[in-house]
Amino acid sequence: MNRLFILITFLTSSAVFAQDVIELPSSSTKVIVKLAFKNGSMCDPVGKEGLTNLTASLIAETGSDQYTKSEINDLLYPMAANYSSFTDKEMTTFTFAVHSDFLEEFYDIIRGVILNPSFAQSDFERIKSNLEVYVKEIIKANSDEDFSKMALEEQLFEGTRYAHMKEGTISGLASITREDVVAHYKKYFTSKNVLIGIAGKYDQRFLDKIKSDINQLPGQMPDLPKLGKVEMPDGIEVQLIPKPNNLGTAIYTGYPIDIDRSSPDWPAMLVVNSYLGEHRKSYSKLYKLIREQRSMNYGDYTYIEWYEAGGNNQLPLTGFPRSQNYFAIWIRPVQTAISLTSQYPELAGIKIGHAHFAMRMALNEVERVKKEGLTKEEFDLTRQFLMSYMNLFVQTPGKQLGFLMDSKFYGMENYISKMTNAISKLTLEDVNKAAAKYLQVDNMYITMITDQAEAQPLKQSLLTNAVSPMSYSNVVRESLGEEIFELDKKVESYSMNVKKVEILEPKVLFK
Amino acid sequence: MNRILIVLTLGLLFACGGKEEPKEEGVFPYPIQQTMLDNGLNVVTVPFNSPGIAAFYIVVRVGSRNEIEEGKTGFAHFFEHMMFRGTDKYPKEKYGEVLKSIGAAANANTWFDRTVYHMTGNAEMLDKMFELEADRFMNLNYSEADFKVEAGAVKGEYTKNFSSPYMKLYEKTYNTAFTEHTYSHTTIGFWEDVVDMPNQYEYSLQFFDRWYRPEYCTIIVVGDVTQEKVNTLAREYFGEWEPGSYTQQIPVEPEQTETRYAHIQEENFPPVLSLNYKGVAYSVENLDMAALDVIGTLAFSERSPIYKKLVEEERIVRELSAGGYNTVDPGLWSVDAVLVKKEDLTKVKNEIVSVLEKLKTEPVDSLTLAQTKSHLKYGYAMTLDNPDAIANSLAWFTWLTGDPADVNPGYANYDKVTPEIIMEVANKYLVDDKLTVATISPDEQVEVIEELNFDR
Numbered sequence: 002m003n004r005l006f007i008l009i010t011f012l013t014s015s016a017v018f019a020q021d022v023i024e025l026p027s028s029s030t031k032v033i034v035k036l037a038f039k040n041g042s043m044c045d046p047v048g049k050e051g052l053t054n055l056t057a058s059l060i061a062e063t064g065s066d067q068y069t070k071s072e073i074n075d076l077l078y079p080m081a082a083n084y085s086s087f088t089d090k091e092m093t094t095f096t097f098a099v100h101s102d103f104l105e106e107f108y109d110i111i112r113g114v115i116l117n118p119s120f121a122q123s124d125f126e127r128i129k130s131n132l133e134v135y136v137k138e139i140i141k142a143n144s145d146e147d148f149s150k151m152a153l154e155e156q157l158f159e160g161t162r163y164a165h166m167k168e169g170t171i172s173g174l175a176s177i178t179r180e181d182v183v184a185h186y187k188k189y190f191t192s193k194n195v196l197i198g199i200a201g202k203y204d205q206r207f208l209d210k211i212k213s214d215i216n217q218l219p220g221q222m223p224d225l226p227k228l229g230k231v232e233m234p235d236g237i238e239v240q241l242i243p244k245p246n247n248l249g250t251a252i253y254t255g256y257p258i259d260i261d262r263s264s265p266d267w268p269a270m271l272v273v274n275s276y277l278g279e280h281r282k283s284y285s286k287l288y289k290l291i292r293e294q295r296s297m298n299y300g301d302y303t304y305i306e307w308y309e310a311g312g313n314n315q316l317p318l319t320g321f322p323r324s325q326n327y328f329a330i331w332i333r334p335v336q337t338a339i340s341l342t343s344q345y346p347e348l349a350g351i352k353i354g355h356a357h358f359a360m361r362m363a364l365n366e367v368e369r370v371k372k373e374g375l376t377k378e379e380f381d382l383t384r385q386f387l388m389s390y391m392n393l394f395v396q397t398p399g400k401q402l403g404f405l406m407d408s409k410f411y412g413m414e415n416y417i418s419k420m421t422n423a424i425s426k427l428t429l430e431d432v433n434k435a436a437a438k439y440l441q442v443d444n445m446y447i448t449m450i451t452d453q454a455e456a457q458p459l460k461q462s463l464l465t466n467a468v469s470p471m472s473y474s475n476v477v478r479e480s481l482g483e484e485i486f487e488l489d490k491k492v493e494s495y496s497m498n499v500k501k502v503e504i505l506e507p508k509v510l511f512k
Numbered sequence: 513m514n515r516i517l518i519v520l521t522l523g524l525l526f527a528c529g530g531k532e533e534p535k536e537e538g539v540f541p542y543p544i545q546q547t548m549l550d551n552g553l554n555v556v557t558v559p560f561n562s563p564g565i566a567a568f569y570i571v572v573r574v575g576s577r578n579e580i581e582e583g584k585t586g587f588a589h590f591f592e593h594m595m596f597r598g599t600d601k602y603p604k605e606k607y608g609e610v611l612k613s614i615g616a617a618a619n620a621n622t623w624f625d626r627t628v629y630h631m632t633g634n635a636e637m638l639d640k641m642f643e644l645e646a647d648r649f650m651n652l653n654y655s656e657a658d659f660k661v662e663a664g665a666v667k668g669e670y671t672k673n674f675s676s677p678y679m680k681l682y683e684k685t686y687n688t689a690f691t692e693h694t695y696s697h698t699t700i701g702f703w704e705d706v707v708d709m710p711n712q713y714e715y716s717l718q719f720f721d722r723w724y725r726p727e728y729c730t731i732i733v734v735g736d737v738t739q740e741k742v743n744t745l746a747r748e749y750f751g752e753w754e755p756g757s758y759t760q761q762i763p764v765e766p767e768q769t770e771t772r773y774a775h776i777q778e779e780n781f782p783p784v785l786s787l788n789y790k791g792v793a794y795s796v797e798n799l800d801m802a803a804l805d806v807i808g809t810l811a812f813s814e815r816s817p818i819y820k821k822l823v824e825e826e827r828i829v830r831e832l833s834a835g836g837y838n839t840v841d842p843g844l845w846s847v848d849a850v851l852v853k854k855e856d857l858t859k860v861k862n863e864i865v866s867v868l869e870k871l872k873t874e875p876v877d878s879l880t881l882a883q884t885k886s887h888l889k890y891g892y893a894m895t896l897d898n899p900d901a902i903a904n905s906l907a908w909f910t911w912l913t914g915d916p917a918d919v920n921p922g923y924a925n926y927d928k929v930t931p932e933i934i935m936e937v938a939n940k941y942l943v944d945d946k947l948t949v950a951t952i953s954p955d956e957q958v959e960v961i962e963e964l965n966f967d968r
Contacts, residue, residue, distance in 0.1 A: 030893070031893075031894045071824055074814040078813070078814075078815040081887045081894065100890050100893065102890075124824075126827065127824065127827050134782055134830070134852075137780075138780045138782065139781070139782065142676075142780060142781050143675075144672075145672070244675075248671045248674070249671035249672065251672070281619070282612075283596060283608060283611075284608040289608075292668070293604075294661070295661070295664070296662065296663065296664025297664060299669045299672055300668075315617060316617060333668060334668060334672045334675070340667075340671070344707050382612055382613060385612075385613055385615065386615045389616070390615045390617070392565070392634075393565070393633065396562070396898040396900060398897060476660050476711070477660060477710070480656070480658075481657070
C-alpha cells in the first residue's frame with residue numbers, strides 16, 4: 002500500500018461538469034493545477050510536424066484577451082508563480098504552480114491564456130524560431146545522448162505518428178503559420194479531451210470556477226489520428242552518426258514491445274527491467290558489467306517505456322503516457338579510438354574504441370536473462386527494491402497528481418499503488434516467463450553518435466561481425482581478475498544479427 | 513499597494529515553528545534541530561509531514577575548491593565515486609545488495625565547495641541507512657585494483673558532459689577568470705589529471721584520512737522522523753568516529769585588473785555572450801551577495817525592461833538571465849545571453865552594459881525592489897514541499913557557512929537590500945576590470961574580441 006496516499010482523501014468530481022477531475026486537497030500552501038489534453042505530437046498534421054508542441058508552448062508564452070505576455074510577467078513576478086507546457090507523443094500537459102496566498106489573483110490573470118490565448122504574431126515568431134534552432138542545431142550539438150535517443154525514435158517509429166520528435170522537423174516547423182496554430186488550438190484543446198488535476202490548499206468554489214471555465218473551451222471530441230503499425234525490424238539495423246573529434250560513442254537501442262502500464266505482464270517486466278538496468282542505479286546488471294567491472298562509461302540502463310530527460314533526472318517525471326512502447330538499452334558514451342589512443346601508447350593503432358564491445362556485452366546479458374531468467378534471490382531482492390522505490394516517484398503533491406493523471410490514460414486509478422501491490426504478488430515464474438517473452442536480441446534498431454574517423458571502421462566491424470576485443474589500458478588490465486577476461490573472450494565474438502549499417506551525417510536528421 | 517504589504521508580512525506568513533523548539537522567524541517554515549556530537553559531527557533533524565519517507569544527507573565540506581595540489585584536480589569528485597566501493601563489513605557486492613534492499617533513491621554529487629551523499633527512502637529503514645553510511649564514512653576500504661578501474665567511469669562522465677559547447681565554455685570561463693584560486697578548474701578536473709587518476713591510489717588514502725572526518729561533515733535528516741531517534745542513531749553509529757587534524761590554505765585569487773576573454777568557436781550553434789564578474793564570498797554577515805542576487809532578478813528576469821526589449825520586442829536574444837552561485841570564496845556573477853545571430857553580439861553587450869551602468873548611477877525604484885524581494889522569497893518557499901528538497905536546501909547553507917540555520921538570516925538579508933546598497937554593490941563588482949567575457953560563435957576568438965571592443 003502506498004503510504005503517501007493513506008492520508009489523502011480522494012474526491013471524485015461532482016457530475017455537474019463533463020470533465021474528469023483528480024483532486025488532492027491538502028494543507029500545502031503550494032497549489033498545483035494541471036490540465037492534461039489528450040493530443041500530443043501524434044496529432045501534428047503531416048507536413049506540419051511540431052504543431053502541437055508549438056501550440057502548447059505558445060499558449061504558455063503568449064498573452065490573452067486581457068493581457069499581453071509581458072503584462073502577465075509583470076503581474077506574476079511578485080508571486081513567483083509559474084506555469085509551463087509539456088508535450089509528449091500523446092498528451093499535452095499545462096502545469097500551474099502558485100502559493101495559496103495568491104491563488105485567486107493568479108487564476109484571474111492566467112485563465113484567459115487557456116481560454117482566449119492571443120497567439121500574438123511576435124510571440125509566435127519568437128517561439129517558433131527557438132524551436133527551429135533546437136531541431137536544427139541544439140539537439141545535434143548539445144548532448145550526444147539526447148541526440149541518439151531522438152534519432153533512434155525517428156528510425157524505430159518511421160512511417161507512424163510517433164516518428165518525429167515533439168519539437169518537430171525542420172521542414173514541418175518551417176511550414177507552420179500562426180493560422181495553423183489557431184486552428185490546431187480550436188481542434189485539439191477542447192473541453193472533451195482534457196483532464197483537470199489539482200493539489201494543495203484550495204476550496205471547492207475555486208475548483209468549480211476552473212471546471213466552469215474549462216467548459217467554455219470548444220466542446221467537440223477531437224478525432225485522434227491512428228498511430229500506425231510499428232514494425233519489428235528484420236535483424237539489427239544500425240545508424241552511425243559521425244561528429245568530428247568525438248571522444249565518446251553514445252549508444253541507444255530499441256525494439257517495439259506490445260505492452261503498456263495496464264498490461265498484465267507489466268509488473269513482471271518492471272522487475273526484469275529493474276534487474277537488468279534500473280535507471281541510474283548501480284546495482285543493476287548492465288551497470289555492473291560495463292561500468293563497475295570494466296570502467297567503460299558512466300552508466301548503462303534498460304527501459305520498457307520512455308524516460309523523459311533521463312540525463313537530468315534520477316526519478317521519473319510524468320506527462321508522457323504512451324500506447325506504444327519499446328524496449329531500450331541506453332549505453333552512455335564509451336571511449337572512441339581517438340580518445341583511447343591519445344591517452345595510452347599501448348593502444349596505438351586501434352581503429353575502433355569500445356562501442357562494438359559494449360554493445361555485445363549488453364546483448365549477451367539480455368540474451369542470458371531471456372534464457373536463464375533471474376534466480377530466486379535476485380527476484381526477491383529486486384522485488385523488494387521496487388516495492389519501496391516506486392513510492393519515491395510520488396514524493397511531492399505535484400508528482401502524485403502527475404502519476405494519477407497518467408494512470409487515467411491507461412484506464413487505471415492509481416498506477417503506483419497498483420504496481421506495488423501487483424509486484425508483491427508476483428512469482429519468480431511470472432517474471433522469468435515475461436523475460437523469455439519480451440526480451441530478444443535478434444531484431445532491433447541501434448543508434449550510435451560517434452567520432453568521424455571511427456564511423457567507417459565501426460561499420461565494417463558491425464557488418465562483418467568482426468571480433469572486437471576489449472582494448473583495456475595497461476593500468477586497468479593489470480587490475481582485473483581472470484573472470485573478467487573469460488567473459489570478455491566470449492563477448493568479443495558474440496554474434497550480432499546485423500543486417501544493415503548506415504552512416505548518416507547529422508544534417509540529414511530531423512529534416 | 514497590497515504587494516508591499518505582503519512583502520512586509522512575509523516572514524510571518526511562512527513562520528509556523530514547532531511547539532517544542534521555538535524558532536527564529538524566517539522564510540524556512542520548519543524547526544531546524546541541531547545537535548553537535550562530542551567528536552564535532554553536527555546532526556540536524558527537520559521533522560516534516562511525509563508519512564513513511566525520510567531524506568538522509570551527509571554534507572562533506574570538501575570539493576574541487578580544496579584541490580590545491582598540482583595534478584590532483586578532480587580528486588574530490590573521483591573520491592565520491594570510491595565511496596561506493598565497499599568496506600570490510602560490506603564489500604562492494606554486498607554493499608550494492610543492501611543498498612538495493614533498502615529501496616532508496618541514493619546517490620552523491622560533488623561541486624566546488626562540497627560533496628553531498630544523499631539517500632531518500634523508507635523512514636523505517638533509517639537505522640540501516642545510518643549503519644551503512646557510518647560504515648563507509650569510517651571504514652572505507654577498497655582495493656588498489658578497484659581504485660584503478662573506477663577512473664574509467666569518471667572519464668565516461670567527462671566524455672558525456674563535454675560534448676556540449678556550453679560545458680566547454682563553462683570550463684574555459686573558470687579557467688580564464690581564476691589564475692591562482694582552485695575555482696580555476698571545474699569539479700570534474702582537467703582531462704590530463706582524470707587520465708592520471710589510476711596512479712593516485714596512495715594519495716586517495718591520504719585524501720580519505722584528511723577529509724572524511726566528523727568536523728568536516730554534517731548529517732541532515734528530514735521527514736517522518738524525530739530528533740530523539742536521529743540523535744540516538746547518530747551517537748550509536750557515528751559516536752566513535754575520530755576527528756582528524758588536517759587544515760589547508762586555499763590560494764587567494766589576486767585582484768583582477770583587466771578584462772579577460774574565453775571563447776569557444778562553434779558553427780551550427782546559437783551564439784552566446786556571457787559577462788562574468790568576480791563576485792563575493794557568501795556570508796550572512798554582509799549584504800553583497802544578497803544585493804547581487806537581487807540585481808540578477810530585478811535587472812534581467814522576464815519582468816525587466818531589457819528582457820522585454822531584446823527577447824520579446826526585438827527578438828534578437830533567445831534567452832537572458834543573470835545571477836551568481838553562492839560559493840565559499842568569491843566566485844563569478846554572470847549575465848548570460850543566447851543570441852539569434854552573431855552579428856548582434858556587440859549590440860547585446862552594449863545593452864547589458866548599459867543596464868549595469870544605470871544600476872551604478874540611478875537608484876532602482878522601490879516598488880520593483882519590493883516585488884523582487886517577494887519574488888525571491890516566494891520562489892524559495894514553493895520549493896520546500898518534500899524531504900529531499902528541504903534537506904538539499906539546508907545542505908547549501910551547511911557547506912557555505914557551516915550552519916544550516918543560516919537559511920533564515922540568509923533570506924532575511926534580501927529585506928535589508930536598499931537602492932543605495934544596490935548602487936554600491938554594482939559599482940564595486942560589476943566593473944570591466946573584474947570581467948571575463950565568455951562567448952560562443954562561429955568566429956575566431958580574436959575576431960570576437962575585436963568586435964566586442966571592451967577596451968575602447
